[in-house]
Amino acid sequence: MKFGVVTFPGSNCDYDAYTAIKVLGEEVEFLWHKSSDLLNSDVIILPGGFSYGDYLRSGAIARFSPIMKSVNEFAQSGGLVIGICNGFQVLLESGLLPGALLRNAHLRFAGKYIYIKVENNSTIFTSTCQPGEVLKIPIAHMDGNYYNFDGEIEDLKKQSQVIFRYCDKDGNINDAGNPNGSIYNIAGISNKEGNVIGMMPHPERAVEDILGSSDGLKIFESIAKSFSKGIAIERA
Amino acid sequence: MSNKKATVFVRLKDGVLDPQGITIQKAILNMGYDQVASVRSGRFFELEINAEGEQGDKKIEEICSKLLSNPVIENYTLEYEK
Numbered sequence: 001m002k003f004g005v006v007t008f009p010g011s012n013c014d015y016d017a018y019t020a021i022k023v024l025g026e027e028v029e030f031l032w033h034k035s036s037d038l039l040n041s042d043v044i045i046l047p048g049g050f051s052y053g054d055y056l057r058s059g060a061i062a063r064f065s066p067i068m069k070s071v072n073e074f075a076q077s078g079g080l081v082i083g084i085c086n087g088f089q090v091l092l093e094s095g096l097l098p099g100a101l102l103r104n105a106h107l108r109f110a111g112k113y114i115y116i117k118v119e120n121n122s123t124i125f126t127s128t129c130q131p132g133e134v135l136k137i138p139i140a141h142m143d144g145n146y147y148n149f150d151g152e153i154e155d156l157k158k159q160s161q162v163i164f165r166y167c168d169k170d171g172n173i174n175d176a177g178n179p180n181g182s183i184y185n186i187a188g189i190s191n192k193e194g195n196v197i198g199m200m201p202h203p204e205r206a207v208e209d210i211l212g213s214s215d216g217l218k219i220f221e222s223i224a225k226s227f228s229k230g231i232a233i234e235r236a
Numbered sequence: 237m238s239n240k241k242a243t244v245f246v247r248l249k250d251g252v253l254d255p256q257g258i259t260i261q262k263a264i265l266n267m268g269y270d271q272v273a274s275v276r277s278g279r280f281f282e283l284e285i286n287a288e289g290e291q292g293d294k295k296i297e298e299i300c301s302k303l304l305s306n307p308v309i310e311n312y313t314l315e316y317e318k
Contacts, residue, residue, distance in 0.1 A: 056303070056304070057306055060303065060306070061303075064303070092308075093306065098308075099308060100306055100308040100309045102252070102253060102255075102309065103255055103256065104255070105253065105255050106255070107255050107256065107259055145253075145255075147252065147253070147308075147309060148308070181253070181255075
């Protein structure tokens with residue numbers, strides 16, 4: 001299987017994502033924002049960083065780049081897309097995922113290891129995780145405060161679209177474990193169909209023990225496992 | 237064709253947390269001005285437009301809703317001047 005990592009002007013986790021896929025042992029190529037060719041990728045990674053300088057709103061301008069037109073079509077026909085940090089912001093601005101990310105409630109940049117609980121392990125992106133497993137993964141963001149209307153949050157819960165929630169070391173969901181003020185401690189969500197996921201924590205920065213954690217690798221292993229089983233890979 | 241100018245004001249919707257506004261309010265209170273009950277932050281854009289009539293106005297509305305504001309969390313208002 002082949003991963004494609006999009007590079008926008010201002011992306012700074014594209015090489016981390018590329019390296020993570022190398023660690024996983026799968027094929028990976030960079031996709032340039034001005035191109036509309038996905039180079040036959042099976043999975044698209046929208047990496048972290050500050051696309052277009054975070055001007056206007058995080059992800060607001062990247063959404064209109066030529067590559068995103070192709071990514072949109074790819075996602076809508078069932079292709080797998082994972083947006084990490086700024087990539088999550090791009091997916092929200094594109095309307096591929098519901099909601100918005102506001103400035104962190106404490107107004108400071110948050111860069112540290114945190115813990116997230118796997119709320120739903122029956123997704124393409126979490127299939128190798130245990131139910132309720134706690135993952136240690138770093139965050140690095142200024143605008144990670146997930147926001148949505150009460151009704152929409154209820155819909156996300158009902159449809160099992162909340163994939164990761166911030167928690168403490170022992171897996172308790174509480175304010176102490178919430179690094180940015182996100183509603184319902186939301187750290188990652190998927191679309192209804194389950195082929196598009198966005199998350200603020202950086203799994204690509206936690207793929208080897210020498211980095212402090214290899215928990216992030218589980219997300220990429222899950223994708224590879226789901227792919228080899230042919231789950232949800234029904235692209236037109 | 238005469239250029240007209242549009243000013244777009246983008247504000248957070250009621251009920252959406254505005255941590256910047258809250259922090260600015262705290263600073264105002266710390267300065268000793270205790271009359272300020274709340275602050276909401278926002279931003280504005282000035283656009284010069286090479287189009288006339290309703291067709292041009294419709295385009296501006298599209299720009300406002302597609303790019304300048306995020307309808308999930310923000311509202312915008314438009315003011316025109318010749």
